[in-house]
Amino acid sequence: MHAITIRQPGGPEVLEWAETPDPTPGPGEVLLNVAATAVNRADLLQRQGFYPPPKGASEILGLECSGTIAALGEGVVDWQVGDEVCALLAGGGYAEKVAVPAQQLLPVPKGVSLVDAAGLPEVVCTVWSTVVQTAGLAENDVLLVHGGAGGIGTCAIQIGKALGATVAVTAGSQERLDKCRELGADIAVNYKTQDFVEEVRKATDGHGADVVLDNMGASYLARNVDVLAMDGRVVNIGMQGGVKGELNIGALMGKRGGILSAGLRARPITGKGGKEEIIADVRERLWPLVEAGKVLPIVGHTLPMSQAAEAHRAMEASEAFGKIVLTA
Numbered sequence: 234m235h236a237i238t239i240r241q242p243g244g245p246e247v248l249e250w251a252e253t254p255d256p257t258p259g260p261g262e263v264l265l266n267v268a269a270t271a272v273n274r275a276d277l278l279q280r281q282g283f284y285p286p287p288k289g290a291s292e293i294l295g296l297e298c299s300g301t302i303a304a305l306g307e308g309v310v311d312w313q314v315g316d317e318v319c320a321l322l323a324g325g326g327y328a329e330k331v332a333v334p335a336q337q338l339l340p341v342p343k344g345v346s347l348v349d350a351a352g353l354p355e356v357v358c359t360v361w362s363t364v365v366q367t368a369g370l371a372e373n374d375v376l377l378v379h380g381g382a383g384g385i386g387t388c389a390i391q392i393g394k395a396l397g398a399t400v401a402v403t404a405g406s407q408e409r410l411d412k413c414r415e416l417g418a419d420i421a422v423n424y425k426t427q428d429f430v431e432e433v434r435k436a437t438d439g440h441g442a443d444v445v446l447d448n449m450g451a452s453y454l455a456r457n458v459d460v461l462a463m464d465g466r467v468v469n470i471g472m473q474g475g476v477k478g479e480l481n482i483g484a485l486m487g488k489r490g491g492i493l494s495a496g497l498r499a500r501p502i503t504g505k506g507g508k509e510e511i512i513a514d515v516r517e518r519l520w521p522l523v524e525a526g527k528v529l530p531i532v533g534h535t536l537p538m539s540q541a542a543e544a545h546r547a548m549e550a551s552e553a554f555g556k557i558v559l560t561a
Contacts, residue, residue, distance in 0.1 A: 236293050236328030237541045242282030245542040245549075248294075256291070256325065256332040258306035263335050265300035265318070269351035269535075270326035272544050272557040273297070273384065274448075274471070275498065280545065286324040287499045294541070295326020296498060299341060299351040300561075309335045317341045319350040321358050321508060323498055326351075327541055329561050334502050336509035339516055342523040345530065352530035352556035353523070355497070356388040359470060361519055362511045363495045364389060364446055365396070368466040372397035374443035377433055377460060379453065381418060382409040384556040385470070387531040389446050390416045392519070395527040401433050401442065405551070412554050416531070430460045441465060451478030454492075461490045469494040531555030 234255050240247045258264040276294045278284035286292060299319040302312055312318070318338045325331040341350045364370045376393040380386045381402025393400040394417035401420035402413045410421035420436045422429045434441055441462035447453055452474025457467045458481060465488060485492070501507040522528045533553030536544050537560055544557045 234329040235539075237295075237538065238293070239280055242280070245280070245545040248280065248542040248545065250539040250541075253293070253328070255330055256328075258304055258332045260307040261309060261335055262306040262332045263302050263309055263312055263338065264304040264306075265298065265320060265331050265333060266303045267298050267300040267326065267329055267331055267561045269300075269348040269558050269560045270295045270298040270328075270538065271352040271355065271384070272541075272548050272559065273355055274473075274548070276327075277545055277548060290323035291325030291331070293325045293328050293331075295324060295328065295331070296322050297351060297353070297355040298322060298326040298331060299347050299353075300331075301347075303330070306332075306335075311335065312338060317347055319354050321354040321497075321512060327538060327559065334508075336502055337512055339512060339520070342520055344524060344526060348535070348558060348560055349530045349532055352384065352532055352558050356384045356530075356556070357392075357515055357519060357523075357528070358508070358511050359385055359497050360389045360392050360446070361515050362497065363468045363470055363493075364392065364444060366511070366514065367493055367495050368444045368446075368468045370396060370398055370444050374398045375401065375433070375437055375440060375462065377401045377403075377429070377442035377445045378418075379403050379424075379429075379446065380448045381413040381421070382551075382554050383448075384531070385446075385448065386413070387416060387555045388528065390418050391528040392522075393417075395522045398444075399437070401429075401436065403429050409554060428456075430456050433460050437462075444468065446470065449474035451475030454478035454480060458484050458488070458490060458492075461485075461488050464489050466491045466493060470496070532558050534558070535560060
């Protein structure tokens with residue numbers, strides 16, 4: 234098969250479309266003919282040598298994909314050859330074929346194309362597992378989403394609105410903020426020219442945010458605590474603003490607040506908090522919202538997989554609104 238390989242850690246130019254051995258499905262796995270994959274920030278970090286895959290996972294980039302089942306490994310009974318699916322991966326999506334544990338498959342939702350479905354698994358599982366399962370977002374809560382124009386952000390806006398929350402977002406331009414509003418965001422803050430703490434508090438009559446979905450880490454730590462409502466929760470999924478920050482424990486305790494962090498890629502397949510548990514909850518509770526058109530993949534760019542380098546450049550330059558999808 235062909236896949237994107239990394240010549241050496243570095244910039245987008247190190248990505249090459251090359252022949253690699255075909256994967257073989259092991260027990261409990263299926264082999265997919267990949268229709269499309271999607272670009273995630275973790276892919277950029279892995280390309281640079283900063284985010285290696287978990288032990289035993291494919292070295293090929295790609296944390297999600299869509300495709301058609303080509304073969305079943307031993308013991309797989311819930312899926313059939315020819316089924317159209319999308320899949321959460323620990324790696325391997327930037328390729329023409331990938332082997333994936335059957336527990337990490339989801340059916341392509343009704344009303345969503347096979348290609349666009351590639352942009353769903355990583356973002357929906359990330360947002361659902363953090364905002365809903367970990368932080369407990371509830372109806373009438375205020376959800377603040379940092380990076381509202383990205384793949385995670387556009388998904389979080391829709392999930393928040395579908396669950397009855399008031400959604401605030403940050404983004405870096407008026408155009409991107411306007412698009413976030415079109416998706417349902419109630420409060421839109423330009424992080425380059427406005428103070429999100431002040432703007433969110435003003436828009437919520439001083440209440441603040443019950444849940445903050447944060448991709449920045451250290452640089453936003455103090456302000457995330459400042460913007461919290463009483464009993465609010467910050468859930469961190471990224472470190473774009475650094476890994477070490479100063480925390481005012483008194484301010485956090487004064488709000489009975491919590492700071493949580495959660496990753497997805499390194500979770501076990503089975504067991505408490507594992508990928509199987511997340512996938513099952515997503516399929517039961519979120520998939521009906523997807524099929525009802527309330528939560529959809531927002532695809533900003535679609536490129537051939539062989540042009541993965543260009544896709545990485547586009548993500549680094551924040552050129553796309555929503556997901557960047559690569560077709561096999």
